[in-house]
Amino acid sequence: MPRMNAAQRHGVEFTLNGRKVRAEAENRMLLSDLLRHEIGLTGTHVGCEHGVCGACTVQIDGKPARACLTLAQQVRGSDVRTVEALAPGPAELSPLQAAFRRHHGLQCGFCTPGILMSLDALLRERPEAGREDIREHLSGHLCRCTGYATIVEAALAAAEEQWKEETPNA
Amino acid sequence: MKPASFDFLCPDTLDEALSALAEAGGDGRIIAGGQSLVPMLNMRLARPALLVDIMRLEALRRIETSGDEITIGAGVRQAELEAWANLSRDLPLLAAAFPWLGHVQTRARGTVCGSVAHADPSAELPLSLVTLGGAVSLRSRKQKRKVTADDFFIGMMATDLAEGEMIEAVHFPKARPGSGYAFREVGRRHGDFAIVACAAVADDKGLRLGIAGVDDRPRVFALPALDDDQFDDALNDIAWSLNAREDIHASARYRRELVRNLGRETLREASRCRA
Numbered sequence: 001m002p003r004m005n006a007a008q009r010h011g012v013e014f015t016l017n018g019r020k021v022r023a024e025a026e027n028r029m030l031l032s033d034l035l036r037h038e039i040g041l042t043g044t045h046v047g048c049e050h051g052v053c054g055a056c057t058v059q060i061d062g063k064p065a066r067a068c069l070t071l072a073q074q075v076r077g078s079d080v081r082t083v084e085a086l087a088p089g090p091a092e093l094s095p096l097q098a099a100f101r102r103h104h105g106l107q108c109g110f111c112t113p114g115i116l117m118s119l120d121a122l123l124r125e126r127p128e129a130g131r132e133d134i135r136e137h138l139s140g141h142l143c144r145c146t147g148y149a150t151i152v153e154a155a156l157a158a159a160e161e162q163w164k165e166e167t168p169n170a
Numbered sequence: 171m172k173p174a175s176f177d178f179l180c181p182d183t184l185d186e187a188l189s190a191l192a193e194a195g196g197d198g199r200i201i202a203g204g205q206s207l208v209p210m211l212n213m214r215l216a217r218p219a220l221l222v223d224i225m226r227l228e229a230l231r232r233i234e235t236s237g238d239e240i241t242i243g244a245g246v247r248q249a250e251l252e253a254w255a256n257l258s259r260d261l262p263l264l265a266a267a268f269p270w271l272g273h274v275q276t277r278a279r280g281t282v283c284g285s286v287a288h289a290d291p292s293a294e295l296p297l298s299l300v301t302l303g304g305a306v307s308l309r310s311r312k313q314k315r316k317v318t319a320d321d322f323f324i325g326m327m328a329t330d331l332a333e334g335e336m337i338e339a340v341h342f343p344k345a346r347p348g349s350g351y352a353f354r355e356v357g358r359r360h361g362d363f364a365i366v367a368c369a370a371v372a373d374d375k376g377l378r379l380g381i382a383g384v385d386d387r388p389r390v391f392a393l394p395a396l397d398d399d400q401f402d403d404a405l406n407d408i409a410w411s412l413n414a415r416e417d418i419h420a421s422a423r424y425r426r427e428l429v430r431n432l433g434r435e436t437l438r439e440a441s442r443c444r445a
Contacts, residue, residue, distance in 0.1 A: 001182065003190070003220075006175040027178035027221070030212070049171035050209040051276060052362075063249065063278035069208040070279065071201070073178055074223065118275060139360045140273030 004073070014075045016041075017085035025072035032056045032067035035082060043083040043113050047142070054141035057114035058082050062125075064118040064137070083113035086120060095165075096120055096158040105154035107145035115141050119155050127162050134159075173211035180223040184230070184338075187222050188311040192334040194220040200336045203247055205272065205280030206288035230338070235260065240342045241307075248277040248285070248295075260344045263302060263369055266353035267294045273361040283337045286322075289329045291415075292364040292383035294355070296323055300388045301369040301380030302343050309338040316341075323387040349373040350443030354436045356428055358419065365420045366428035370440035377437055384425045385412045398438070405433045 004010045009024040016039065023038045032049075035041045035058070047055035049068045056067040059081040086094040093101065096119060106112045118137045122129050134155045138148060181187040191198045197219035201207055210216035224230055230245035233254055240260055242251060248271060251257065251264070258265040271277060271285075271294045285295040286306060299306075299319040306322045308315050308331060319340075322330050331337070345351065350372035355364045369380040377393040391408050409429040414422035 001180045004178040004180075006177045006219075010178075026175065028173040028175045028211075030172070030208075033172075049212050051205065054273075054275060057275055060279070064275045065279045066205075066275055068212070069205055069276070071173075071178075071204065071208065071221075073180070074201075074204060074225070076180070122274075136269075136360075137274050140275040 010073065012072050012076050014077060015079045017081055023072070027071070027073055029072045030068055031058070031070040031072050031075055031080070034072040035067060035080075041082055041084050045110055045113055047110070052142070053111070053114075054118070055111050055114045057117045057141070059117055059121050062121065064121045064140075081117070083116055086116060094120070095161050096123065096155070099154040099158035099161070100151070103150050103154035103157060105146065105151045111141055111143045111145075115143065115151060119158075123155070123159055123162055127159060127166060129155075129159055131156060171212045173208070174214055174217045176211075176218050177220045178223065179220065180226055182226070184224075184227055184309075185311075187224055187227065188309065188334070188336070190220065190222050191336060192311040194218075196333050198222060198334075200224055200244075200287070202244060202284045203280040204284075205276045206284055206290070224336075235344065238344045238346075240344055241339045242282045242342070243339045244281065244283040244337055246282050248272070248280050248282055249274075251282055252277060261342055262345050263298050263351040263353060263371065264295075264342070266351060267298050267367075267369065270294050270353070270355045270357075270361070270364070270367065276361075283340055286340050287329065287331065287337050289323055289327050289387065290363065291326055291386050291388065292367065293388075294353075294364070294367055294382070297367055297369050297380050297382035297388040298353075299340060299342065300390050301371060301378055303378075303390075304343060305341045306337055307339045307341065308332075308335045310335040314338070320390065326386040328387075346373060348444065350440040350445070352436045352439035352443060354432045354439075356432060363419075366425055366432055368429070368432045368436040370433075370436040372437070372440040372444040377440065379408070379433055379437055381408070381412065381429055381433065384414050384429060386415070393437075395441075396437075401434045401437055402430070405430045405437075408433065 013022045045055040047053035051069045199218040201221045230243040232243040234241045304319045355367040364383045367382040371378040380390045382388045409426040414425045416422040
């Protein structure tokens with residue numbers, strides 16, 4: 001692939017929430033800004049922009065990752081999922097999102113999209129995840145409202161619900 | 171908090187990457203997972219004219235064992251090594267260090283060699299590499315060379331990497347049966363930068379204690395096999411021999427105290443694992 005000039009915008013193609021997209025980005029554009037400013041998906045929040053707070057966490061090829069520590073050009077050909085992909089329909093919530101509402105897992109909601117994407121990745125990969133796994137994944141996120149206890153409870157409830165669905169005879 | 175502009179190259183071959191790096195002189199940087207470099211770009215502490223993305227070079231994405239040495243290529247992500255089937259058998263020190271190494275979300279992208287290249291004085295991977303007596307393979311358009319980890323880290327985020335060179339791989343000595351390994355760390359939040367981290371190896375040659383977060387680079391000390399009541403004097407000497415940093419996170423005095431306490435726990439655990 002030829003050297004891409006700093007002064008121009010360059011196409012980047014990837015899969016976003018199950019659909020092929022092509023966007024234009026300067027080399028220096030972060031994935032978080034590409035999602036929000038170019039594509040218009042503002043569910044991914046931007047907090048610290050240096051990888052500490054976790055608000056911008058999305059899934060890249062199924063793994064949770066910081067959108068603010070990823071250049072748009074680095075996701076060429078990848079499969080990116082954002083919080084917009086979680087709810088099955090406009091008036092519905094995913095089981096994890098519903099558990100957050102039931103257990104008061106959010107107050108201001110700023111950190112929530114990032115936390116949801118980390119926990120969604122965890123529960124997809126390891127539906128049997130327990131409290132320690134959930135806390136380990138949460139350690140990559142800062143929440144200034146909840147004190148985390150209700151987030152852990154919500155995630156445990158979602159995990160249990162998912163487990164029951166997958167093993168109906170258990 | 172946005173990077174300054176740079177040219178971007180995603181080469182198909184290693185030769186192409188090395189040529190571009192050579193032509194860029196000191197203004198070119200390799201980007202792999204980006205988990206250390208992108209924060210530096212965002213804060214404009216790094217302003218390269220060219221970034222060379224090496225993550226499409228399949229030859230660099232290898233974990234290989236040859237004799238007593240495990241080679242991790244520059245394209246191997248931390249999460250890939252963490253999930254490597256032989257990790258706890260062949261690299262038990264790393265298996266113990268991984269839970270401390272950033273977060274799940276950064277390990278999914280960041281590479282092993284990237285952390286070594288970044289050379290943060292409190293980072294777990296450089297500490298482990300130095301403690302185990304590992305090495306770094308460097309490559310430029312014109313030459314290849316291999317340096318010991320101890321010679322590679324020369325100061326605060328400073329390494330022996332020359333202009334036009336990149337890390338091609340790092341090499342860890344394979345764990346020997348009967349040796350003991352331990353890793354301990356104190357930080358403000360699990361996964362954040364360590365205030366002090368200690369790594370220890372106990373084998374038939376004695377003890378090795380590696381310390382990160384205190385001096386400007388990870389430091390390692392060889393000790394004879396000590397009785398439990400001899401640790402304190404040895405650790406006190408080590409604590410004072412380090413050029414302890416003072417910053418917003420901790421005073422130099424607190425860091426020395428952590429060396430004494432964490433060092434003792436780590437040495438004891440490694441000795442116990444050996445026994």
